[in-house]
Each structure stands twice: as structure tokens, then as C-alpha cells.
Amino acid sequence: MGKGLRITALLLGFAFLYAPIGLLVLYSFNASRLITVWAGFSTRWYGELAKHEGFRAAALTSLEVATMAATTALVLGTLAGFSMSRFPRFRGRNLFGFALLTPLVVPEVILGLSLLLLFVTCESWIGWPPRGVPTITAAHATFGACFVSVLVRAQLAGFDRSLEEAALDLGARPWTVLVRITLPGISPAVISGWLLAFTLSLDDLVVASFVTGPSSTTLPMAVFSSVRLGVSPEVNALATLFLALVFVLVALAFGLTTPRRRRSPGH
Amino acid sequence: MALLDINSASKHFGAIAAVDNVSLAVERGSLFALLGPSGCGKTTLLRMIAGFETPDSGRIRIDGSDVTGLPPYARPVNMMFQSYALFPHMDVARNIAFGLRQERMDRRRVAGRVEEMLELVQMTGYASRRPHELSGGQRQRVALARALAKMPQLLLLDEPLAALDRKLRAETRLELIGIQERVGITFLVVTHDQEEALSMASRVAVMNRGRLVQIGAPKDIYEQPSSRFVADFVGEVNLFQGKPTSPSDRPALTVAGFETPIPLPCGTDLPHGTEVVLAVRPEKLVLSQTPRDGFAIAATVSSLSYLGGGSTVHLLTRQGGQLKAYLPGGIRFARGDAVWVSWSAGDGVVLTE
Amino acid sequence: MIGIGRLGWVLLIGVPFLWLGFFFLLPLLIVVKISVAESIVGIPPYTPLVTRDVSGINFHATVANFVLLAGDQLYLRAYLGSLVNAALATALCLLLGYPMAYAIAHAHGARRQLLLFLVMLPFWTSFLIRVYAWIAILEPNGLLNDFLIGLGLISAPLPLLNNQFSVELGLVYSYLPFMILPIYGSLAALDQSLVEAAADLGARPLQVFRAVILPLTLPGIAAGSLLVLVPAVGEFVIPDLLGGPDTLMIGKVLWDEFFNNRDWPVAAAIAVVLVAALALPILLAQKFYEQRQAA
Numbered sequence: 001m002g003k004g005l006r007i008t009a010l011l012l013g014f015a016f017l018y019a020p021i022g023l024l025v026l027y028s029f030n031a032s033r034l035i036t037v038w039a040g041f042s043t044r045w046y047g048e049l050a051k052h053e054g055f056r057a058a059a060l061t062s063l064e065v066a067t068m069a070a071t072t073a074l075v076l077g078t079l080a081g082f083s084m085s086r087f088p089r090f091r092g093r094n095l096f097g098f099a100l101l102t103p104l105v106v107p108e109v110i111l112g113l114s115l116l117l118l119f120v121t122c123e124s125w126i127g128w129p130p131r132g133v134p135t136i137t138a139a140h141a142t143f144g145a146c147f148v149s150v151l152v153r154a155q156l157a158g159f160d161r162s163l164e165e166a167a168l169d170l171g172a173r174p175w176t177v178l179v180r181i182t183l184p185g186i187s188p189a190v191i192s193g194w195l196l197a198f199t200l201s202l203d204d205l206v207v208a209s210f211v212t213g214p215s216s217t218t219l220p221m222a223v224f225s226s227v228r229l230g231v232s233p234e235v236n237a238l239a240t241l242f243l244a245l246v247f248v249l250v251a252l253a254f255g256l257t258t259p260r261r262r263r264s265p266g267h
Numbered sequence: 268m269a270l271l272d273i274n275s276a277s278k279h280f281g282a283i284a285a286v287d288n289v290s291l292a293v294e295r296g297s298l299f300a301l302l303g304p305s306g307c308g309k310t311t312l313l314r315m316i317a318g319f320e321t322p323d324s325g326r327i328r329i330d331g332s333d334v335t336g337l338p339p340y341a342r343p344v345n346m347m348f349q350s351y352a353l354f355p356h357m358d359v360a361r362n363i364a365f366g367l368r369q370e371r372m373d374r375r376r377v378a379g380r381v382e383e384m385l386e387l388v389q390m391t392g393y394a395s396r397r398p399h400e401l402s403g404g405q406r407q408r409v410a411l412a413r414a415l416a417k418m419p420q421l422l423l424l425d426e427p428l429a430a431l432d433r434k435l436r437a438e439t440r441l442e443l444i445g446i447q448e449r450v451g452i453t454f455l456v457v458t459h460d461q462e463e464a465l466s467m468a469s470r471v472a473v474m475n476r477g478r479l480v481q482i483g484a485p486k487d488i489y490e491q492p493s494s495r496f497v498a499d500f501v502g503e504v505n506l507f508q509g510k511p512t513s514p515s516d517r518p519a520l521t522v523a524g525f526e527t528p529i530p531l532p533c534g535t536d537l538p539h540g541t542e543v544v545l546a547v548r549p550e551k552l553v554l555s556q557t558p559r560d561g562f563a564i565a566a567t568v569s570s571l572s573y574l575g576g577g578s579t580v581h582l583l584t585r586q587g588g589q590l591k592a593y594l595p596g597g598i599r600f601a602r603g604d605a606v607w608v609s610w611s612a613g614d615g616v617v618l619t620e
Numbered sequence: 621m622i623g624i625g626r627l628g629w630v631l632l633i634g635v636p637f638l639w640l641g642f643f644f645l646l647p648l649l650i651v652v653k654i655s656v657a658e659s660i661v662g663i664p665p666y667t668p669l670v671t672r673d674v675s676g677i678n679f680h681a682t683v684a685n686f687v688l689l690a691g692d693q694l695y696l697r698a699y700l701g702s703l704v705n706a707a708l709a710t711a712l713c714l715l716l717g718y719p720m721a722y723a724i725a726h727a728h729g730a731r732r733q734l735l736l737f738l739v740m741l742p743f744w745t746s747f748l749i750r751v752y753a754w755i756a757i758l759e760p761n762g763l764l765n766d767f768l769i770g771l772g773l774i775s776a777p778l779p780l781l782n783n784q785f786s787v788e789l790g791l792v793y794s795y796l797p798f799m800i801l802p803i804y805g806s807l808a809a810l811d812q813s814l815v816e817a818a819a820d821l822g823a824r825p826l827q828v829f830r831a832v833i834l835p836l837t838l839p840g841i842a843a844g845s846l847l848v849l850v851p852a853v854g855e856f857v858i859p860d861l862l863g864g865p866d867t868l869m870i871g872k873v874l875w876d877e878f879f880n881n882r883d884w885p886v887a888a889a890i891a892v893v894l895v896a897a898l899a900l901p902i903l904l905a906q907k908f909y910e911q912r913q914a915a
Binding site: 005006007009010012013014016017018019020021023024027076077079080082083084085087090092095096097098099100101102103105106107108109110113114115117118120121124138139142145146149153157196199202203205206210220223224227228230235238239242243246247249250251254 | 631632633635636639640641642643644645646647648650651716717719720722723724726733735738739740741742744745746747748749752753754755756757763793796797846847850851853854855856857860871874875878884887888891894895898901902903905906909910913
């Protein structure tokens with residue numbers, strides 16, 4: 001494929017991917033409420049947004065859930081990634097692999113419905129858990145763990161095991177090897193795994209809608225209710241802020257995980 | 268007492284015996300080589316000594332203590348890995364210090380030892396570099412320093428020269444020998460390169476298909492190979508297979524492809540009618556324009572390879588027998604020349620396998 | 621792994637396994653259980669599977685929900701419509717995504733990292749927000765229509781929103797990164813010397829593509845297609861925000877059945893049929909993934 005064609009494909013593709021986002025950002029600074037009328041640069045909608053109690057509370061809830069879910073997902077996903085990577089055979093491995101992969105592929109309505117039914121059943125048996133932050137966190141931790149396990153597994157696959165053997169040879173006990181050699185070695189997967197689980201939790205609408213309780217609204221849920229009524233400039237402002245946050249997080253993930261270019265070997 | 272004593276060690280992977288009843292002893296303070304082609308089991312044996320594999324049967328003793336069941340971190344053995352295995356997220360100093368930190372050595376002593384090691388491998392000043400900033404040769408020195416830092420009783424080296432180019436290989440070989448003499452630690456080198464093994468070690472063990480086939484000083488391995496495999500694997504060789512001629516004062520073999528019977532060393536006493544293999548090293552062959560007295564074979568030069576310091580000459584007899592000769596110095600022959608080949612009977616070695 | 625002992629072993633595998641068993645596998649079983657229950661007014665709004673009374677243990681199960689699904693045209697059309705939409709979106713993603721992946725794979729070093737970053741960024745950005753952004757563009761008095769009218773190309777706004785077109789557009793837009801990344805992965809892993817060997821033996825660029833590149837990137841294409849197709853079939857947000865009254869996608873139907881009609885058993889039955897329909901692609905995806913990991 002010629003160079004010209006390649007550049008065209010990229011330009012078209014990226015234009016397609018970024019045009020809507022770009023426009024959102026642009027119009028969040030539009031003094032006019034109407035999308036089609038540009039009335040000058042203004043940050044008034046950001047001000048309106050800050051005053052919006054509903055969005056603020058929802059944002060806090062989302063951040064709280066995302067942090068807890070991401071951390072839980074990280075622990076679970078790392079354990080799972082190690083299991084699948086280091087143990088080629090154990091009882092139930094196929095089922096485990098299925099349970100790790102399917103949540104990533106299956107439609108969200110299925111995840112949401114099944115989890116809610118689980119919580120309802122639990123509630124009718126033992127009266128717990130109350131639906132809201134705990135249930136949303138558990139739900140997000142579950143599919144977050146699956147994502148993390150994929151990343152950890154991929155990183156472990158490329159990990160040089162002779163490093164672990166060298167550490168053992170030099171006198172380190174297995175636990176020390178894990179903490180000082182293996183985990184630092186897979187740190188890109190660990191970091192980007194946490195960030196990914198965090199972002200996914202922050203972004204989830206469908207599953208949260210199913211498993212939430214009467215007093216817990218996440219940010220996507222608040223935004224969804226708002227946009228069902230139509231385009232709203234406060235939402236544009238919110239979207240831009242969100243984009244900025246994600247941009248920073250992803251740039252961080254990328255920066256921390258991209259291997260540094262090698263300097264020329266000294267002599 | 269030998270430092271390392273392996274007693275009938277065996278290891279199977281499925282139906283295949285990677286190591287088959289191997290016994291050997293390595294003297295304290297020596298440089299020992301384990302030589303063999305890929306798949307001969309030398310790496311498995313090495314890993315058993317280091318503790319990464321457990322033998323199915325047999326015992327391994329270091330300095331008198333049985334280490335057979337011990338994990339790698341509990342053995343007084345350290346290994347220099349073929350891929351070097353330097354920890355990428357630590358600088359050179361921390362890599363070298365790693366083993367010492369595991370022993371809970373106090374910081375000042377650690378720092379001192381690290382400096383000592385850097386000096387030993389001529390890498391002083393590189394303490395804060397990271398592995399990815401070093402060249403291959405430099406990484407190897409760090410790997411060696413790291414493995415020596417704990418002053419282990421036994422140092423294992425897994426194909427230490429394999430990744431280096433020819434010139435660097437020769438230099439590094441000398442350096443390794445020098446370092447070993449300086450620190451006095453017992454070295455065990457595993458290699459598939461017979462030049463490496465013969466030039467570095469004071470004793471060599473040759474392995475093939477999991478078995479130990481010959482063990483001895485380099486000179487003995489080269490000049491008195493015990494089997495066809497050893498004769499062929501270690502250096503170049505001419506092999507003659509045939510039956511002895513009827514007994515006379517000069518024992519000889521009738522070999523297909525050669526009109527003249529091939530002389531056996533004096534005093535060779537063989538049962539009548541058995542097939543025998545005789546090995547003659549190419550450098551023992553003498554080529555001349557006229558036949559020497561006694562024994563000479565007529566042949567033509569079929570190919571020449573000039574190697575700088577000498578030449579390898581391949582010859583063909585009229586009956587189809589093949590010969591390999593090595594001549595130091597310049598080439599005096601050309602392809603197609605008719606020459607006479609001879610050697611003294613005592614230069615041949617009768618192989619028992 | 622040396623030395624973690626039996627307990628370590630059990631914890632390592634057991635903890636995540638138990639979690640997933642409880643929070644994923646068990647819920648799926650519960651969905652099946654409720655799909656054979658009846659809808660009632662109460663909390664919970666469905667009949668229990670097992671009741672105990674004087675006469676002993678009784679089982680209550682009914683296939684009424686499945687009969688309903690099979691009999692009502694609406695559900696059938698919704699399933700098929702979802703499948704068609706998802707398949708079309710997959711094809712479009714492939715058409716747009718493959719060239720992009722190809723172009724990225726041909727970039728080097730820092731530029732390649734930058735391009736990958738730019739592809740991943742939308743994926744990490746709120747799905748909801750990106751879909752919402754299209755409303756502003758496709759509305760009758762939205763940006764695109766305004767732009768076209770302003771240019772004089774059309775005189776009345778085009779119906780770009782709340783129909784098949786906008787749903788399809790939304791699907792492709794949202795799932796494009798899922799197609800690009802696996803294909804890029806295959807292309808990046810492609811041994812360039814194979815391409816050179818083919819060219820050396822006289823193959824023209826198009827032939828090289830057909831004979832060498834395409835077959836070797838098939839795993840990436842398959843992975844990308846599965847990652848788009850399966851979730852897209854059950855997609856809810858896009859048909860809800862961008863679809864119209866005649867948009868019938870099964871994810872939305874399930875949502876409506878659950879939240880609007882409060883008929884949990886029917887929603888569960890819809891879910892069971894959906895999972896059954898997707899079971900084959902999902903198992904294929906798992907097989908693919910394990911194969912690639914083992915290699």
C-alpha cells in the first residue's frame with residue numbers, strides 16, 4: 001500500500017475518530033447554548049457545571065467506586081494472570097479461562113442483568129449486600145480483573161524467566177524474587193492495568209445502572225439522564241473535563257510503560 | 268576430597284534420559300569443562316548442580332555436603348547465565364550487590380565488595396550504568412562479577428563465550444582463566460565449543476546423549492580419544508574402519524577405499540577378525556611428491572582450504588578413500604595434484620567404541 | 621514456580637477463581653433459573669424455583685417465557701436486527717480499520733507509539749460521551765446539516781439521526797479501536813522478510829498482500845471481528861441514544877423489558893437466548909486466545 005494511501009487512511013480514520021470529540025471540546029467554550037451558533041469564547045458552562053449539585057455528587061461517587069474497583073481488580077487480575085501464565089495445567093483451567101475472557105466479550109446488558117439477579121438473590125437469602133456503591137464496586141472489579149489478567153498475562157509471556165532463576169541462584173527466597181524481580185518486571189502491565197480498570201469503571205453506564213441502588217448515582221448515569229433530554233452545554237463542559245482527565249491518565253500510562261529508547265552502548 | 272562430587276545422577280523427561288547415570292568429580296580450585304553437542308545433557312546437568320532441576324536418582328555433593336534436595340538459594344553455588352540475566356531495573360552496582368544483600372551483609376562491606384568485583388572484571392566506573400546501556404561484552408563482565416561477588420565454592424558458567432565474536436572470544440578466554448587463578452574459585456564451564464573447552468580447562472568431560480563418554484586432561488582427550496564420537500567431535504580426524512590383516516610383525520588394517528593396508532600402532536593386539544576403528548589426526552599426515560619408505564598412500568588433492576596459519580587439504584585415493592590433512596604454513600599443492608600421503612604408525616589411535 | 625508451597629498455589633489460583641465463580645459464573649446460572657420463573661408483583665418480582673410446604677419440596681419452572689420469545693415477532697426481529705447491525709458494523713470496522721492498522725504498523729519508533737496512543741485514547745475516553753457527541757452533529761439542526769445547508773448542497777435537513785444510519789455510524793465509531801488494535805498486533809508481528817521473499821520471487825504488491833500478508837494477519841482479523849461482533853450484538857447505549865422508534869436491537873429490548881415492563885423472567889429469557897447465540901463465537905475467541913498464548 002503506497003505511502004499516499006497510508007497517510008490518507010490515517011487522516012480519514014483519525015478525523016472520523018476525533019471530529020466528534022473535538023467539536024464537543026470546542027462547543028463547551030461556546031457562549032451560546034446552541035450548537036450551531038458560535039457566540040464567542042466563554043467558560044460559563046464550566047461555572048454552571050460546578051454549581052450543578054447532581055453532577056458533582058455523581059462524580060464523587062464515580063471516583064470512589066473507580067478507585068476501589070481498580071485496586072481490587074488489580075489484585076485479582078494479577079493473581080489470575082500469574083495463574084494462567086505459570087500453571088499450564090490445573091483442574092478447572094478451561095473454566096477459569098472462560099470466566100476470565102467472557103466478561104470482556106459478552107454484551108454489557110448480560111453482565112448487568114446477571115449481577116443484579118445475583119445481588120437480589122443474595123439479598124433475599126441473607127439480607128446483604130445493599131445495592132449501591134458496594135455492588136457497583138464489586139461489579140466493576142469483576143470485569144476490571146479480567147482486563148488486568150489479559151495485560152498481566154501478556155507481559156508475563158514476554159518476561160525473561162532466567163532473571164528469576166538468577167535471583168534464586170544468588171540467594172533470594174521465592175517471595176523476594178516475586179517482589180523484587182518479577183513484579184517490577186511486569187510493572188507496565190500493573191500500572192496500565194490499574195489505569196485501564198479505573199477508566200472502565202469511571203465510564204460504565206449499563207452495568208452500574210442495573211446493580212445500583214436508590215441513592216447511588218454514578219457520573220455516567222447522571223450524564224445519561226441528562227442527554228436523553230437532548231444536547232446540553234453543561235454536558236459538553238463535563239465531557240471536556242473528562243477527556244482532559246483521561247488524556248492525562250493515558251499519557252501517564254503510555255509514558256510509564258513505553259520502553260525507553262536505548263542509549264548507544266558505552267565503550 | 269573433590270569439591271563437586273556427582274554420583275550416578277540421572278534425569279528423565281518423559282521417556283528420554285537427558286542425563287543418564289553420570290558420575291564425575293571436580294577438584295577444588297580447578298577449571299573444569301563439560302563439553303558436548305546440543306542435546307547431550309550438559310545443560311541439564313548444570314541445572315541440577317545449580318538446583319533448578321532435581322535428579323531422579325543419584326546424589327550431588329559439594330564440599331562433602333549433600334545438596335541434592337536443596338533449592339538454588341541454599342547452595343554455595345552461583346551461576347553465570349548464558350543470557351547474562353542482568354536485572355534490567357537495577358544498575359550495575361545493585362546487580363552485583365544483589366546476592367550480598369540476600370546474605371544481609373552490611374552496607375559498607377557490600378559497597379567494598381562491589382568495588383572489588385568491578386575492579387576484577389575491569390568495569391570500575393560503571394557502577395551506576397544500567398544494563399541496557401552496556402555492550403554485550405560489558406554485560407558479561409557484570410554477570411561474572413555478580414556471580415563471583417558471594418565468593419561461592421563453585422562457579423558455573425553456561426556457554427560463556429557463545430555470544431562473542433572470534434577475537435573477543437580469545438581475549439575473554441584468557442581473562443576468565445586469569446580471573447579464576449586470581450580468585451581461586453572452582454569454575455565449571457559448560458560448552459559445545461571444543462576449542463573453548465580444550466584451551467581453558469585443566470580437565471574436560473565429554474558428554475553425548477546424556478552419558479559421560481570420556482573424562483581427562485585436554486591433551487588426553489585430543490590425543491587418546493576413547494571412542495569414535497570423541498575422536499570426531501573434538502577436532503578433525505581421519506577414521507579408518509576395517510579388519511586387521513593376517514598377523515605379521517607390522518599390524519595393519521584392510522580398509523575399503525585404500526589399496527595399501529593402514530598401519531596400526533606397534534604392539535596393537537587384537538582378536539582375529541574383529542572390525543577396528545583407527546583414528547589419525549590430520550596434522551599427523553605428511554604429503555610429499557615422492558613416496559616415503561615403508562608406508563605411503565597415493566592420492567590426488569580434491570580440495571584446499573586456506574586458513575591463514577595453515578591449510579586443510581582433502582584428498583581422494585583412486586579407490587575412493589578419503590583423507591584429510593592439515594599443513595601449517597603456505598600451500599605447496601594445487602587441486603588435482605598427485606601426492607603421496609604417509610604418517611608414522613604410532614600416530615594412530617585405536618578406538619575402543 | 622519454586623517454593624510457593626501448596627497453600628500459595630491454592631491462594632494464587634483459588635482467590636480469583638472463587639471471585640469470578642461467584643460474581644460471573646453463578647450469576648449466569650441465576651439468570652437461567654429466573655428465565656424459567658414467572659413474573660409476579662412483589663419483591664423479588666419473580667416466583668421462586670423451589671418452595672417447601674406441607675407436601676414436601678416443589679419445583680416451579682416454566683418455559684412460558686421462551687414460548688413468548690419464540691412466538692412474538694418483535695423478539696425475533698430484534699435478534700436478527702441486532703445480528704445484522706453488528707455484522708455490518710464489523711465489516712465496516714474491518715474496511716476502515718485494516719488500512720489504519722497497516723499504516724500504523726508501517727510507522728516506526730516514536731511515530732508509531734504516538735499513533736497507537738491516538739488510537740487508544742478514544743477507547744479510554746467515555747463511551748457515553750463519544751456517542752452523545754454524534755447527536756450534536758447529526759441532529760436536524762445539528763452541525764452536519766447546518767454545514768451542508770450553509771454550503772447550499774441541500775435545502776432541508778437530512779434525517780441523519782434516530783435511524784439505521786446513525787446506529788450503524790455509532791457502532792462503527794465506538795468499536796473501531798477494538799478492530800484496529802488486534803490487526804495491528806498481527807501486522808507488527810509479521811516477519812518482514814516473508815514479504816521481501818515474496819517480492820523477490822516476483823510477486824506484485826497486490827499478490828504479496830493476498831498471498832502472504834492477508835493469511836498471516838487472519839488471527840488479528842478474527843480477534844478484532846469477535847471483539848466487535850459479540851458486544852455489538854447486545855449493545856444498548858447506541859440504539860437508545862442514536863436509534864429511532866423502528867430501531868430494534870436486542871440489548872435495548874432487554875433493558876426495556878427489565879426496567880420499563882418490570883418483567884424480569886422475560887428479560888432473563890432474552891439474556892439466555894442471547895448468550896446461547898453468542899456461545900459459539902465466545903468459545904472460538906477463547907480458543908484463539910489460548911492458542912496465541914501458548915505459541
